Amino acid sequence: MKRGKDQQTAKETGQQGEARALAYLQEKGYALVQQNFRYRRAEIDLIVQKDQLLVFVEVKARKNADFGFPETFVSPEQxxxxxxxxxxxxxxxxxxxxxxxxxxxxxxEPAITIEHFEDAFY
Structure with missing residues (x-):
């Protein structure tokens, strides 16, 4: 099955989302410490720092909200x-x-929206 020029894979959407999230955080004064940190079965998309605060960021990107909002896809297990x-x-x-x-x-889509949920879980 061929994809059209404007179709993205889930991986490409995720990579685009991480890049946009990082740019957003840097605009807010956060510095990148590490990207895609892996430990056992877990991966942390972004680790950023602002002053004496270290933030572990899960990025959820979706092409559109047809099947739900991105933030709802972080399960308790994840x-x-x-x-x-x-x-x-x-x-x-x-x-x-x-x-x-x-x-x-x-x-x-239809327009890029970025929502930042601080203290989303602990």
């Missing part, structure tokens, strides 16, 4: 995996500052 990976990262880096878990939800 949130727990992210928390476990973040705990490992904090210990590995001997981080002593504050931490937070955010979700950035991006919808690409």
């Amino acid at each position: 949130a727990q995996l992210i928390v476990t990976a973040a705990d490992h990262y904090v210990q590995e880096q001997s981080w002593a500052g504050m931490i937070r878990f955010d979700i950035i939800a991006i919808t690409l």
Whole structure:
């Protein structure tokens, strides 16, 4: 099955979403610490820092909201995996500052929308 020029795979949509989320966060004064951090079965899309706050960010991007809003696709199991990976990262880096878990939800059509949910889970 061939895809048209304007069709994206889920992976491409995700990559585009992560790039847009990172640009958004950088505009808000966050600095990228690490991207796509993996620990066991978990992956943290973005780890960013602002002052003494380290933020673990799950990016959810969807082409449109036809099948639901992106932020609703973070399951409790996925949130727990992210928390476990973040705990490992904090210990590995001997981080002593504050931490937070955010979700950035991006919808690409009909117009690009970015929603930032701070303290989305813990």
